[in-house]
Each structure stands twice: as C-alpha cells, then as structure tokens.
Amino acid sequence: xxxxxxxxxxxxxxxxxxxxxxxxxxxxxxxxxxxxxxxxxxxxxxxxxxxxxxxxxxxxxxxxxxxxxxxxxxxxxxxxxxxxxxxxxxxxxxxxxxxxxxxxxxxxxxxxxxxxxxxxxxxxxxxxxxxxxxxxxxxxxxxxxxxxxxxxxxxxxxxxxxxxxxxxxxxxxxxxxxxxxxxxxxxxxxxxxxxxxxxxxxxxxxxxxxxxxxxxxxxxxxxxxxxxxxxxxxxxxxxxxxxxxxxxxxxxxxxxxxxxxxxxxxxxxxxxxxxxxxxxxxxxxxxxxxxxxxxxxxxxxxxxxxxxxxxxxxxxxxxxxxxxxxxxxxxxxxxxxxxxxxxxxxxxxxxxxxxx
Numbered sequence: 001x002x003x004x005x006x007x008x009x010x011x012x013x014x015x016x017x018x019x020x021x022x023x024x025x026x027x028x029x030x031x032x033x034x035x036x037x038x039x040x041x042x043x044x045x046x047x048x049x050x051x052x053x054x055x056x057x058x059x060x061x062x063x064x065x066x067x068x069x070x071x072x073x074x075x076x077x078x079x080x081x082x083x084x085x086x087x088x089x090x091x092x093x094x095x096x097x098x099x100x101x102x103x104x105x106x107x108x109x110x111x112x113x114x115x116x117x118x119x120x121x122x123x124x125x126x127x128x129x130x131x132x133x134x135x136x137x138x139x140x141x142x143x144x145x146x147x148x149x150x151x152x153x154x155x156x157x158x159x160x161x162x163x164x165x166x167x168x169x170x171x172x173x174x175x176x177x178x179x180x181x182x183x184x185x186x187x188x189x190x191x192x193x194x195x196x197x198x199x200x201x202x203x204x205x206x207x208x209x210x211x212x213x214x215x216x217x218x219x220x221x222x223x224x225x226x227x228x229x230x231x232x233x234x235x236x237x238x239x240x241x242x243x244x245x246x247x248x249x250x251x252x253x254x255x256x257x258x259x260x261x262x263x264x265x266x267x268x269x270x271x272x273x274x275x276x277x278x279x280x281x282x283x284x285x286x287x288x289x290x291x292x293x294x295x296x297x298x299x300x301x302x303x304x305x306x307x308x309x310x311x312x313x314x315x316x317x318x319x320x321x322x323x324x325x326x327x328x329x330x331x332x333x334x335x336x337x338x339x340x341x342x343x344x345x346x347x348x349x350x351x352x353x354x355x356x
Contacts, residue, residue, distance in 0.1 A: 031355070037333070050251045053167075055236035057225065072222050074215060076225075077206070080141075083187065093162060107195065111194050126246075134241075229260065232322050251301070255294070269317070335347070
C-alpha cells in the first residue's frame with residue numbers, strides 16, 4: 001500500500017469515527033427547576049431594609065437570583081422593534097422635555113426654572129415626569145417620558161433628567177441633560193451635566209436577547225437586567241403611584257418580566273390552598289401580562305391600612321407562567337420583623353406546577 005493510499009484510508013477512518021462520535025453525543029436539555037425557597041439579597045451594606053440598595057431579579061427555572069445595585073444605571077434602551085428609552089424607576093428618576101435640540105444651549109437656568117417639580121416625595125411630583133407605572137408592554141413603552149426616538153434627528157428634543165435619590169445613602173445625584181438620536185438600528189446618546197458646555201456621546205446597539213440595554217451617566221454601558229429569557233420577577237424599590245395622579249416610590253415592589261413574556265395571576269386561599277394548587281387549577285387563574293400583576297398586593301407595610309396586620313398576606317399566593325410556558329406557584333414567606341422576616345431580605349417559595 002503506497003503512502004497516498006494509506007493517507008486516504010486514514011482520513012476515511014477518522015471521518016467515520018468523527019461522524020459516529022457526533023451521532024452519539026447527546027443533546028443535553030436541562031429541565032426547569034422543580035421549585036425552591038430563596039432569601040433574596042436586597043441589602044448592600046448598612047442601609048435600612050425599606051431602602052434596600054439592590055434590585056433582585058429571580059429566575060424560577062434555574063433557582064437563580066441576581067442582585068444589582070439600584071444606582072448603577074440611569075437609562076434603559078429598548079431592544080425591540082420600537083425606539084424607546086426608559087428612566088431608572090428604582091431610584092425615582094424623572095425627566096422633562098425642553099424645546100431645544102442642542103445640548104450646548106441648555107444651562108442650569110433651565111433646571112432652576114423647574115424648581116422641585118421633578119422631585120418625587122410625599123404628595124410631590126407628576127405622572128407626566130415618570131414612565132408608565134402600570135399596564136402591559138404596549139402601555140409601558142407608549143408611556144415613556146422620553147418620546148419615541150425619531151428617524152428625523154431634528155425631531156429629537158433635549159431632556160432634563162433628575163437622576164433620582166429614592167432610598168439612596170449617596171443623596172442627591174444631580175441633573176443631566178440628554179438627547180437621543182437613532183444610529184442605524186441602534187441609538188446614540190448625547191449627555192452632559194446640566195452646567196457643562198460640551199457633551200459626551202455613547203452608542204447603544206440593540207441586542208434581541210435583552211429587553212433593555214442599560215447606561216449610566218457615570219460609567220457608560222451598565223449590566224442590569226439579565227437576558228430576557230433568564231428572569232421572571234424583580235423585587236425591590238421602584239416608582240409606582242400613591243394615587244392616579246401622584247407617583248410614589250414603593251419599597252418591596254414585585255414586578256414581573258412582562259416585556260419578556262411573563263404573566264402572573266393572584267389566587268386566594270379561600271378558593272384553593274397553596275399546597276393543594278395543582279395543574280388542574282391553572283385554568284381558573286386569570287393571568288395578566290402587566291407590570292404590576294403582583295406589585296404590592298402581597299404584603300402590608302403600614303398599620304394605617306384598615307384592620308392591617310403587618311407582613312405577608314397569607315390569604316393569597318400567585319401563579320406565574322414564564323416565557324417558556326413553565327407554570328409555577330409562588331408564595332411570599334416573610335419580609336419584615338412582624339412576620340418573622342428581615343426587611344430587605346424577603347423569603348419566597350415557589351413550586352413547578354406544569355412544565356412548558
């Protein structure tokens with residue numbers, strides 16, 4: 001057998017071996033978690049539990065929690081087909097449009113004229129200064145303070161952003177002036193402090209694996225939300241509402257990943273207990289794809305509420321369906337001293353009811 005014939009034989013054997021190896025390699029599919037009990041890590045340091053410094057993202061199917069310091073970002077850029085920009089609700093950020101399109105023409109005088117109208121507090125602030133606090137994805141995106149970013153640059157105005165201070169030990173974080181324009185399929189952010197005469201620019205590229213890509217005025221690009229397929233709910237402080245017309249920052253607010261396709265419904269224990277809830281009960285649940293599907297309805301924090309007992313409400317639990325179709329039942333175990341918990345470190349329990 002000559003060298004050429006030997007080489008051909010060797011290549012044929014190697015190819016056959018590789019093909020067999022590939023055929024024998026199994027495709028590993030990791031099943032969703034059957035459930036767990038988690039203590040959410042909301043505290044960073046010495047802050048009080050009501051001002052927990054972290055937002056905590058939870059993924060039921062992998063039993064994973066991701067804690068992110070609330071003040072590490074300022075704006076979120078939507079990665080879907082629309083061009084939308086959101087404020088950071090976890091610090092009570094607010095904004096208003098200025099009838100200018102050149103950042104260099106905006107000065108501190110523009111913010112002084114606003115007084116405290118962009119500050120949230122007891123009875124202060126206006127819904128027009130914050131993004132939509134409830135509703136489905138369409139309502140949320142159409143309710144952003146910053147208008148949809150136009151393909152016509154001249155239509156994109158300057159905005160003044162009050163970076164928010166809600167529950168932060170760092171105190172006032174000041175004002176920023178910004179302008180957003182399109183950059184192909186992504187965005188260009190122009191930004192500067194209110195009294196600066198030059199501005200920085202940052203390019204944000206959409207990534208369909210995420211709901212939003214975050215940006216900090218201090219550090220630039222920031223990592224906040226996990227991949228949209230990798231979280232189900234977010235716990236922490238966030239802008240909600242004191243009434244239909246007054247925004248308010250709530251502690252211990254639970255938001256579902258509604259933009260990522262998660263839905264949730266509330267079940268009263270007078271109908272069926274948490275322990276007894278099974279796949280046959282799913283049909284009786286009204287699932288909502290809204291930001292506040294769980295919200296603050298699971299707990300009581302103020303004795304001013306009529307007949308209130310502080311702590312987790314034990315007469316209800318929740319059923320959550322993730323984007324993959326897995327259905328989990330969820331109950332809150334504790335979150336405050338009165339129910340045996342620790343403020344800033346709530347305990348949740350969840351159990352797989354139906355695999356997607």
